[in-house]
Amino acid sequence: MSSSSDISIKEEMVSVCHRIAQKNMISATDGNVSVRTENGTFYTTRSSVHKGDVTVDDIVEVDRYGNLLNGVGRPSTELKMHLFIYEQRPDVNAVVHAHPTFATAFAASGQSLDKPVFPEVLVLLGKIPLAPYATPSTEEVPESIRPFVQKHNAILLANHGAVTYGATLQAAYFAMEKLEHAAQITLYTRLLGGERELTNDQIKKLRNISEQSYGKKVHFDVSDDQKSVTHFTESDVYEILKRVLQRLNEK
Secondary structure (H helix, E strand, C coil), X not given: CCCHHHHHHHHHHXXXXXXXXXXXXXXXXXXXXXXXXXXXXXXXXXXXXXXXXXXXXXXXXXXXCCCEEECCCCECCCHHHHHHHHHHCCCCCEEEEECCHHHHHHHHCCCCECCCCCXXXXXXXXXXXXXXXXXXXXXXXXXXXXXXXXXCCEEEECCCEEEEEECCHHHHHHHHHHHHHHHHHHHHHHHCCCCECCCHHHHHHHHHHHHHHHCCCCCCCCCCCCCCECCCCHHHHHHHHHHHHHHHHHC
């Protein structure tokens, strides 16, 4: 029999799944959510279910090898990526994987979101790297994020989507929401001529505030030759828009 805390965790997972669907971060049966339990096992959404329709009965329990312990249905096909993150990051207790439109557009165009533009993004996520393409649901996916998982809490997956994680499920979900919002604003700024990047001094101040107030380190290197403005050609803007429109037409 499930304890009240287990039910509460599952209900929170259901809530996050519904929010992901409501914000159009997934389509069809895309995306998956998982949580580490106090017993060292993991709750994860089962495969082949729309996240807007998820109920507590769609949450299954697995061990650290991905073996089904409780629940009905097959665990998420991207479970390998989730379990790899948990293995590499003992501080992580929840993982969210989705295909948010704007973030995925950057991932599909081979562009990371690693420029120092938004103070809130720097403090919450730092740089957002782009992992190389990996065949979904295979061991290629964990290997593709291996170089980034230790220092980042949000990663773009080339031609695929994004993954975020944190100490709590709320933190993991907020990271995904912040990532998508930053990607959307970044696209619009490029239509207006390009981002105005924060200066080295501004980044250092943010780093100090983050460490002193939140105990978090901002993973952003500063350099003497950092440019304050980035410009994009007309062809760059056209290509970005084309990819975004293609993604929107698929929904």
